[in-house]
Amino acid sequence: MSNLKDVASLAAVSIATVSRVINNSSLVDPKTRVKVQNAIKKLNFHPNRVARRLSKLRMKEGNGKIIGLVLPDINNPFYVDVLRGVEDYALKHEYVVITCNFGQDESREKLYLNILQSESIDGLVVVPVLGLEEKVSKMVESGLPIVCVDRELTGTDVDVVLVDNRKGAYEAVQHLIRLGHKRIAFISGLPQIPTSVERLNGYRDALHANKIPLDEKLVKYGDSMYESGLRLSEELLKSEPPPTALFTGNNLITLGALEMIHRSGFSIPKDIALVGFDDMHWSISLNPPLTAVRQPGYDIGKRATELLFQRSGDLKRPTAKVIFNAELKIRNSCGSA
Amino acid sequence: MSNLKDVASLAAVSIATVSRVINNSSLVDPKTRVKVQNAIKKLNFHPNRVARRLSKLRMKEGNGKIIGLVLPDINNPFYVDVLRGVEDYALKHEYVVITCNFGQDESREKLYLNILQSESIDGLVVVPVLGLEEKVSKMVESGLPIVCVDRELTGTDVDVVLVDNRKGAYEAVQHLIRLGHKRIAFISGLPQIPTSVERLNGYRDALHANKIPLDEKLVKYGDSMYESGLRLSEELLKSEPPPTALFTGNNLITLGALEMIHRSGFSIPKDIALVGFDDMHWSISLNPPLTAVRQPGYDIGKRATELLFQRSGDLKRPTAKVIFNAELKIRNSCGSA
């Protein structure tokens, strides 16, 4: 790989001049510019981004063209969508992204966060799940541009991109009610998770708005994982009388519920209606196609990155909070009560 | 952020000594070592990876602790599994990965590949899809450690991790035959893609081994995408008589077929049996649960990265070709003919 010096000597100029042309400085004579450009082409020179990053570090300029993305669970298609949005927007600006998938492993947290800092990233898009909040707050305060996604950070002023979970859930339940359902069950995720409580609120509010009394036996609290969907939907299905409709709190829970419903010999939507929070690209291939609340993951990721770049440019601008609407995709899993 | 110099002056030693302790050099007095370690702790010092990478560049040592991963389509859950495998193995060695998702956009290719090179990555795990092969070959020859995944690179000697597509397909079709099916259709991906032809070969071989004549009208060629599954399965379903079983060439095709089968009022497995190439974590939630050929994406990614690290350590070791078996996950989508 060639470097500035090679280009400089081939073009018979100094490395400073070469640097100026690759950075589009106006302080270079047109003739010199083409001379240098020819040399660059001939050597197939591409500036070394590592050196540039190190150099930029001195000016605290924050355009080393690399950002981090920390995600709780890449198996969740919603986060894959976020990733795509982040990556696309970043690449458009020639930024590269280091994706950090936490999975369930707690010990990765500090390791990854430390690594990201020593990679001198320009910024971070992060889903601040439980246990991460404190560290993220600290990083925000240290001056690293950060935008949060999917969840807010309590007590710290930071850019955030969310979806209106309450409204999304409200509309899902409203849809069920409109179809005539009254015994509508809800399988919630962990009640410590803000998104869970918002969705629960949406469920409650819809019931209340339609003067349907809330039956606490119809709401189950799990840990947002597949197994919880399996187990809690089983409880629900076995209750007497079983609910006529089920609203599941996220896509993993939906999966578990789906499996249990089939296993138990219930038919959708004849025996039970189903609406899931989170749409997936294969929802339409289900039999029947699943009615679901769609979170615009791609747009969220994209917008978050946009916000991040803005902040890099202006650390002092007031923080923004952008809220996307979730969209109810009505398909055929609900029928009527 | 503190740096070597800060630590050095706090510990009253030179930066060289500090560098030695963070690199576990044996050439440092135990007493000095603890002195330095205390200083490190007190300052919460973490070495800057960018600087280290730049420095290592001089020794061509190839442990800047960063690798690239280039994937054709992150929406495909198989590649998400690969990503997880790569990331886990990398992180265990404190490596970080830059994930490059190509999507369908051709213009991203050279951009991303160039960026990766100027990031001075230590190596690359890559799915060498059509159009990428030439560039990847060139990079291999330039001396960058590379391991290919899912597909081989014709004409270039390189490490590769594959699954036995032929055998996987063979077993899927064999399963169908054992169940009594004779009119087994196959929806293939692009015939230019090696994996497609291997799967097709498996299909053919199984038929042949069971003395079932190959009916060319039962094999359809698409572009491996969702829409092709939709369209080609429709053709198949409308043919007279329709096949009793369908084997789909990848998970996207399966999705399309699933949708079309439901739309057409066919019932699985009563009217038509279905086996998909590629298992997905939600296959079990389908009604009925889908019988599918599972590619061990996670292990593939992990093994590929292991191979990559080995190669970084020894550029001259002979190339390896590791082949994983695909596993037929038998569930309930096949019935009997």
Next chain:
DNA sequence: TGTTATAATGTAAACGCTTTCATGATAAAA
């Protein structure tokens, strides 16, 4: 013509690290 302002270029320091090489300290051997 000589000044002076301006544009174009070059020089060198800095980013934070690793490592070679030189040097100093300590211990073992003579």
Next chain:
DNA sequence: TTTTATCATGAAAGCGTTTACATTATAACA
């Protein structure tokens, strides 16, 4: 005691950039 080998440390160069600063060439003006 001196010599020599060994261990511990420090000084400094180098990785490939960017940019502040210094310098030189060019143009504008008196």
